[in-house]
Amino acid sequence: MQQDTPAFSNSLVTPEALPDARALETLPLSPHYRTLNLAIVTVVFALLLIGVSVVRFQQFVPVAEGLVKAYPFVLVILAALGILSFLYHVFADPLIRYAVREQDLILQNGLFFRATVCQPILRVQHIELKRGPLDRMAKMAKLQVYSAGGSAHTFEIPGLPEARARQLRQFILDHKDLDAR
Numbered sequence: 001m002q003q004d005t006p007a008f009s010n011s012l013v014t015p016e017a018l019p020d021a022r023a024l025e026t027l028p029l030s031p032h033y034r035t036l037n038l039a040i041v042t043v044v045f046a047l048l049l050i051g052v053s054v055v056r057f058q059q060f061v062p063v064a065e066g067l068v069k070a071y072p073f074v075l076v077i078l079a080a081l082g083i084l085s086f087l088y089h090v091f092a093d094p095l096i097r098y099a100v101r102e103q104d105l106i107l108q109n110g111l112f113f114r115a116t117v118c119q120p121i122l123r124v125q126h127i128e129l130k131r132g133p134l135d136r137m138a139k140m141a142k143l144q145v146y147s148a149g150g151s152a153h154t155f156e157i158p159g160l161p162e163a164r165a166r167q168l169r170q171f172i173l174d175h176k177d178l179d180a181r
Contacts (some may be wrong), residue, residue, distance in 0.1 A: 004011055025099065026097035026106070027098055027100075028094065028096075029093060029097070030138070030159045030160060031136075031141060031158035032138040032139070032159070033093060034089060035097075035138075036138050036159075037089040038089050040134070041085045041089060041152075044082075045078060045079070045085070045086075045154075048082075049078055049079065049082075050077065052074055055067075056068065070109030090113065091172075092109075092110070095109060095110065096158070096159070102175070103120060103121055104118050104120045105118070105119045105147075107119075116153045119147060119154050121176050123148045124147065125147065125149075126146050127145050127173065128144040128145075128153075131162070131167050139161065140159050140160060142157065142158045142160070143169060144156045145157075
């Protein structure tokens with residue numbers, strides 16, 4: 001008995017027939033993601049500023065005159081870098097969005113250089129759920145998607161609520177071996 005299989009087709013698609021990428025409904029990350037990033041930036045740069053000040057004003061070892069003169073410049077540079085990093089996270093983190101469709105995963109990110117990555121579920125080699133200590137405290141997880149044929153992850157969806165990350169992982173595992181329709 002012969003099975004009816006559709007014949008191969010490769011029809012021309014006109015630009016007017018293409019779907020509007022802006023119409024794609026994407027989902028935001030956990031609201032705790034930006035808060036955690038801002039807290040990390042604040043703590044790291046505060047510790048750097050304190051560390052530089054401790055070295056400058058400690059009384060145990062004489063500090064070279066050049067380092068004493070460089071101290072205000074180092075403070076200004078560290079403070080400027082801290083503020084820029086803080087502002088980057090304020091504006092860039094809300095722009096990280098993702099979407100899950102029947103056949104693919106989509107990740108959009110970037111503040112200055114916007115990127116959209118689309119990973120067909122059929123090409124997913126494996127998927128990892130990662131949770132560091134700060135992620136566990138904030139009840140978040142990172143989902144790393146590895147594509148077939150690549151050694152590094154194709155993309156990572158950071159800052160997902162833990163339950164959502166587990167749901168996504170299970171959805172991908174359940175659908176990665178299904179034929180494209």
